[in-house]
Amino acid sequence: MSVGIVLVSHSAELAAGTAHLAGQVSGGTVTVVAAGGTDDGGLGTSAAKVERGLREADTGAGVVVLPDLGSAVLTVRAVLEDMPGRRVIMADAPFVEGAVAATVTAAGGGDVAAVAAAAEEARHARKL
Amino acid sequence: MPVNSDSGQPSVESQRGITLAGDLHARPAGALAVAASRFASAVSVSAGGRTADARSVLGVMGLGATSGQHVTVTAVGPDAADAVAAIIAILADATKTGG
Numbered sequence: 001m002s003v004g005i006v007l008v009s010h011s012a013e014l015a016a017g018t019a020h021l022a023g024q025v026s027g028g029t030v031t032v033v034a035a036g037g038t039d040d041g042g043l044g045t046s047a048a049k050v051e052r053g054l055r056e057a058d059t060g061a062g063v064v065v066l067p068d069l070g071s072a073v074l075t076v077r078a079v080l081e082d083m084p085g086r087r088v089i090m091a092d093a094p095f096v097e098g099a100v101a102a103t104v105t106a107a108g109g110g111d112v113a114a115v116a117a118a119a120e121e122a123r124h125a126r127k128l
Numbered sequence: 129m130p131v132n133s134d135s136g137q138p139s140v141e142s143q144r145g146i147t148l149a150g151d152l153h154a155r156p157a158g159a160l161a162v163a164a165s166r167f168a169s170a171v172s173v174s175a176g177g178r179t180a181d182a183r184s185v186l187g188v189m190g191l192g193a194t195s196g197q198h199v200t201v202t203a204v205g206p207d208a209a210d211a212v213a214a215i216i217a218i219l220a221d222a223t224k225t226g227g
Contacts, residue, residue, distance in 0.1 A: 108165025
């Protein structure tokens with residue numbers, strides 16, 4: 001049982017592609033749910049998709065949520081207010097790097113705090 | 129005097145090197161980080177004068193380790209030798225195929 005990950009993006013394709021990448025890099029043992037786009041498939045975020053994603057990703061060890069841009073944060077916050085009592089942390093992290101770092105840390109058995117910290121530390125990781 | 133862990137095993141340092149058969153890409157870096165987190169020992173990976181915590185997939189990828197480069201794996205802790213052996217095995221295997 002590992003921490004689940006929810007990726008909230010304005011783009012369904014961006015969320016799905018990032019979830020695929022994070023799953024591949026981490027070995028596929030972690031539940032990574034893409035919650036991207038609006039309910040009618042446009043660019044934006046959907047409270048219904050975020051809520052479904054949180055339920056699907058929570059296998060008992062809690063969930064770390066990564067928003068792609070600031071306004072996704074508003075959607076996640078609104079959903080979390082209606083879902084009290086769940087172990088959910090929203091991480092302030094670069095989307096792709098944070099998703100990969102969080103998922104690998106979850107695959108290694110990290111708890112919600114460790115997984116969220118790994119995502120947030122991604123901001124300091126140099127690529128070059 | 130050696131430091132003792134909770135398991136009662138003395139903390140030791142273990143180190144081995146390997147010359148990469150291929151570039152260290154994302155998937156082997158991920159496998160390496162997941163494997164490193166299964167050990168109690170602190171594990172680091174060094175290449176080209178840079179060192180990364182083996183549990184940090186982004187840190188390991190950030191080393192930019194390429195085919196033919198020498199990589200050193202160091203572990204400190206109660207299971208250091210096993211940790212180094214596991215990480216070296218991943219580096220030996222995964223960098224053959226890339227990805």
